[in-house]
Every structure is written in C-alpha cells, then in structure tokens.
Amino acid sequence: MTLFQLLDDRTPLAGRLAMGVEYDGSAYCGWQYLKHSPSVQGALEQALGRVAGQPIRIHASGRTDSGVHATRQVIHFDPPVPRSQKAWVFGVNANLPRDVAVRWVKEVPESFHSRFKALARRYRYILLNQPSRPVLERANVTWCRDPLDAEAMHRAAQVLVGEHDFSSFRAAGCQSKTPWRHLHFIEVHRHGPLVVVDVQGNAFLHHMIRNIVGALVTVGRGERGEEYLAELMALKDRTLADVTAPACGLHFVDSLYDESWGLPREPLGPNLLAFLGEWTGERPLPDCPMVEFRRGRPVAAGEAP
Incomplete structure (x- = not known):
C-alpha cells in the first residue's frame, strides 16, 4: 500500500463524497460548530464553501472535544457542484488554516453516512513519561514526570473490555441516553519514554477515554x-472516580467501516507513533450485534444492535 497516489484533476466527482481529515485541536472548541468559538467543523465548512462557491454542510464520524486531535476523522457531504478529486483536496487545503488538512476524498453511494455506518472508533492517548517537560511534542502529548508502570496499567484496563455500564467514566454533562458502551480492546504499552493507551470501541461517552486514562495513571x-x-466501574458514579486526563494527549486515529465502501487505507496516526507500522482496518472487529447491524446483516432475535 503506497502513501503516494496521484489525484485526478480531470474527472468531476458526482454524488455523495467521503473525505478524510486530520487536525490539531489545540486552537478549537472541538469538532462541532459553535457560534461563540472556533471549531474544526466551522473551518472545514468555510473552506469547502469557497471551493464550491456555495454553502456546504458536513457530517462527521464522531465529535472530538476541545483540544483533542484527529488523524482520521471521516466526514461526508453532498456537493452542490462537481469538482475533481484534486480540486477538492488541494482547493480545500489552500483555504484551511495550517492546523487542519484534508487527506483524501472519495465518491460513495448515497446510503453512506460517516456517523451511522461507522463500525468502530479508535483513539490513542500518548503520555510522555520523563523527568523533563516536553518541548517538540508539547502540543500532542501529556507529560507525566512520575515513573509509570505500563504493564500494571495494561492489566488493570482489561476489565473494561466488552460491553459495560461506563457511568463512572462519563462527564457530568454527557448527553448520551445510555452509559453502556462496547470496548473492543484497550492496550497500554511503553515505547521508550512514550506510554500509549490504545483503545477501540463502538462509540465513547463524553470524556470517557480521558477519565479512563486518569484512573490508569493513578495505577x-x-x-x-x-x-x-474494576472498583470504579462497579461504583457507577462519576463523582467518586478519578481525575480527567488533559485533552492534548488524545488522538482520534481511526473510524472503521465495512470494506464494501472502499474507503482508503492509511497508516494509523499520529506520526509520532509511525514506527508501530499499523494501518487502518488491520485488526478484526468483534462478532457483536452492532457491527453486524451496521454491516447490513441480520441480527438475531433478542439481540440489540
């Protein structure tokens, strides 16, 4: 799989488009558009509108909080005018601030929806574990100067795998109707001074990953x-749980879809972890009702998607 592919500058793309987006969330209130503060969605819609000459509304695979980064945020939109692949990518990037960029664009069927067709989301939380404060990495890691036992953190986290009530790890202002989520896996590994919490699930509650990381650092x-x-999860009470880890260390690195959509495969980010060499879609998804439902396959009676 090559990192470099020529962009077609002759064939106008028609119909619904999917787009891969990367951003540094440091200067934004988060993904979602807000009137009182700059958002990634607002910056991207403005750039798309300039290329199209008309307003464009976009839909994303997931919302990220203020200060959280992304290397594979997948969006979709219905363009009001035809433009070539090169025009969409280069034209939009020319109108975006330096902390947001489009990576690719692809035609998809009208039945594709970046949020409702996503089978899983994956995040990586990066802790820089060394005595001195970070310099070059300061915007995209969380500094911890106390020695961390990554192996103990990994063992402690395994109780979270599976479908559980994550009330103890949701923010007070979380608007989700249910605290139940399905974690496909959570791993903690050390790579030199970096301690990486790698987690994938069907979806996540507000501040859920940052609250989990806060407890793992205590361990x-x-x-x-x-x-x-395990003790915190059994309490089902956020007020009795641990601190929330800072946003700067959190990266949205993958939104997974059924292979039939043909979305581009690319290395998982951030580039700080490029040495791990993993690409999107390499790990098998669990056999669970939600995944089967979103793949468009029948779900057995009594099983909720």
Missing part, C-alpha cells in the same frame, strides 16, 4: 492497585 504511579478500574 501506573502505584497509588492504587490493579483492581482500581
């Missing part, structure tokens, strides 16, 4: 035992 420091995450 990593040796302040609590490996049973700590």
Whole structure:
C-alpha cells in the first residue's frame, strides 16, 4: 500500500463524497460548530464553501472535544457542484488554516453516512513519561514526570473490555441516553519514554477515554492497585472516580467501516507513533450485534444492535 497516489484533476466527482481529515485541536472548541468559538467543523465548512462557491454542510464520524486531535476523522457531504478529486483536496487545503488538512476524498453511494455506518472508533492517548517537560511534542502529548508502570496499567484496563455500564467514566454533562458502551480492546504499552493507551470501541461517552486514562495513571504511579478500574466501574458514579486526563494527549486515529465502501487505507496516526507500522482496518472487529447491524446483516432475535 503506497502513501503516494496521484489525484485526478480531470474527472468531476458526482454524488455523495467521503473525505478524510486530520487536525490539531489545540486552537478549537472541538469538532462541532459553535457560534461563540472556533471549531474544526466551522473551518472545514468555510473552506469547502469557497471551493464550491456555495454553502456546504458536513457530517462527521464522531465529535472530538476541545483540544483533542484527529488523524482520521471521516466526514461526508453532498456537493452542490462537481469538482475533481484534486480540486477538492488541494482547493480545500489552500483555504484551511495550517492546523487542519484534508487527506483524501472519495465518491460513495448515497446510503453512506460517516456517523451511522461507522463500525468502530479508535483513539490513542500518548503520555510522555520523563523527568523533563516536553518541548517538540508539547502540543500532542501529556507529560507525566512520575515513573509509570505500563504493564500494571495494561492489566488493570482489561476489565473494561466488552460491553459495560461506563457511568463512572462519563462527564457530568454527557448527553448520551445510555452509559453502556462496547470496548473492543484497550492496550497500554511503553515505547521508550512514550506510554500509549490504545483503545477501540463502538462509540465513547463524553470524556470517557480521558477519565479512563486518569484512573490508569493513578495505577501506573502505584497509588492504587490493579483492581482500581474494576472498583470504579462497579461504583457507577462519576463523582467518586478519578481525575480527567488533559485533552492534548488524545488522538482520534481511526473510524472503521465495512470494506464494501472502499474507503482508503492509511497508516494509523499520529506520526509520532509511525514506527508501530499499523494501518487502518488491520485488526478484526468483534462478532457483536452492532457491527453486524451496521454491516447490513441480520441480527438475531433478542439481540440489540
């Protein structure tokens, strides 16, 4: 799989388009458009509108909070005018600020929806674990100067895998109707001074990953035992749980879809972790009702998607 592909500058793209977007969330209130503060959605819609000469409304695979980054945010929109692949990518990037960029664009059927057809979302949280504060990495890692036991953090996190009530890890202002989520996997590994929490699930509650990381750091420091995450989950009470980890270390690295949509495969980010060499879609998804439902396959009676 090559990183470099020529962009067609002759064939106008028609119909619904999917687009891969990368951004540094440091200067934004988050993904979603807000009147009182700059958002990634607002910046992207403005750039798309300039290329099209008309307003464009976009839909995203997931919302990221203020200060959170993304390397594979997938969006879709219905363009009001035809433009070539090169025009969409280069034209939009020319009108975007330097902390947001389009990576690719692809025609998709009208039945495609970036949010409702997503089978899973994946995040990586990066902790820089060293005595001195970060310099070059300061905008996209969380600094922890206390020694962390990554292996203990990994073992403690395994109780979260599967479908659970994550009330203890949701923000007070979370608007989700249910605290139940399905975590496909969560892994904690050390790579030199970097401690990486890699987590994938069907969806996530508001601040859920950052709240989980906050508790894992407490375990990593040796302040609590490996049973700590299980104890917090059993409480089902956010007010009795741990701190929320900073937003700057969190990266939205993948939104997964059925292979039939033919979306481009690309290396998982951020580039700080490029040495891991993993590409989107390489890990098999769990056999669960929600995944089967969104693939368009029948769900067994009694199983909720």
